[in-house]
Amino acid sequence: MQDQESVDLDQRWSERSVLITGGLGFIGSTLAIRLVELGARVTVVDSLIPQYGGNLFNLEGHEQALRINLSDIRDRYSLEVLLQDQEVVFNLAGQTSHLDSMRDPETDLAINGTAQLSLLELCRRVNPGVRIVFASTRQLYGRPRYLPVNEDHPVEPVDVNGINKLSAELYHRLYADVYGLSSCVLRLTNTIGPRMRIKDARQTFVGIWVRRLLEKQPIEVWGGDQLRDFNDVDDVVEALLLAAADPALPPGPYNLGSHEKVSLRELAERLIRLNGRGDLRIVPYPAERRKIDIGDYYSCYERFQVATGWQPRRRLDDTLERTLHYYRRHLAAYV
DSSP states (O other), X not given: OOOHHHHHHHHHHTTOXXXXXXTTSHHHHXXXXXXXXXXXXXXXXXXXXXXXXXXXXXXTTTGGGSEEEEOOTTOHHHHHHHHTTOSEEEEOOOOOOHHHHHHSHHHHHIIIIIHHHHHHXXXXXXXXXXXXXXXXXXXXXXXXXXXXXXXXXXOOOSSHHXXXXXXXXXXXXXXXXXXXXXXXXXXXXXXXXXXXXXXXXXXXXXXXXXXXHHTTOXXXXXXXXXXXXXXXXXXHHHHHHHHHHOTTSXXXXXXXXXXXXXXXXXXXXXXXXXXXXXXXXXXXXXXXXXXXXXXXXXXXXXXXXXXXXXXXXXXXXXXXXXXXXXXXXXXXXXX
């Protein structure tokens, strides 16, 4: 038998039209599969640009249950058609690498700034009743003045990516205030789990650690003492669904986060223990990275918890173990 929560979710999403930008990426594909399971009519749009994390394998076995559109959110003409008649848009597409944003700031601006404004303007024109959930980042806080970081913390981005994500947030909130678009902004912390990018560290450093472990290479830890919190991708998907399901929920922003916090050294040691083998090397922070490193960071997610009842339910070790198991079976599809 289904429990009451499952029944409520089925009723809430059954036959609803949903668009996921960045839907072949890590979080987007996990969300798409969950929505298909709940009976939604799902369209995913993704550019499949190699640097940005989209991977057709992420939806293996589910391709016939949803619609896949290969296009770029910078293409406003295709986006205009895709947005029509959608009830919910999960706006997850973005350039995620902080270092890439410093090396190629114009591209980061085009994807994380200009394209976000275009999407909102198209929604205003062709689908003003749509519900929009935007995935932002904790990076825009910069170096914490206090911990845990809540939404009242000063916003002082340390890189171009943070500035552009902040601009995108403000666009979403402006269009809600001025035009009445229904939107909600979630600030994600470190999200990990199956389907995350492991080819390199553009999406998360945990991914490249997993790859090196499974390829019997040592994990390279920069510094090691920095504290972080992590969310299982399934917990993030639940947060996205909650944010989308309640149109009365104010735009936010809302932090996600975890009550568990660990140093990078401890995280690497946990991965090695769960893998059963491996080595780590503690090395100084590269100069180029040190300039945009934020030091210790972990979130206060109380605002979103009070508003929706959400809380992280997956233990960090369970997430790490599940992730290692996934990539032991599917490593070739991700490297």
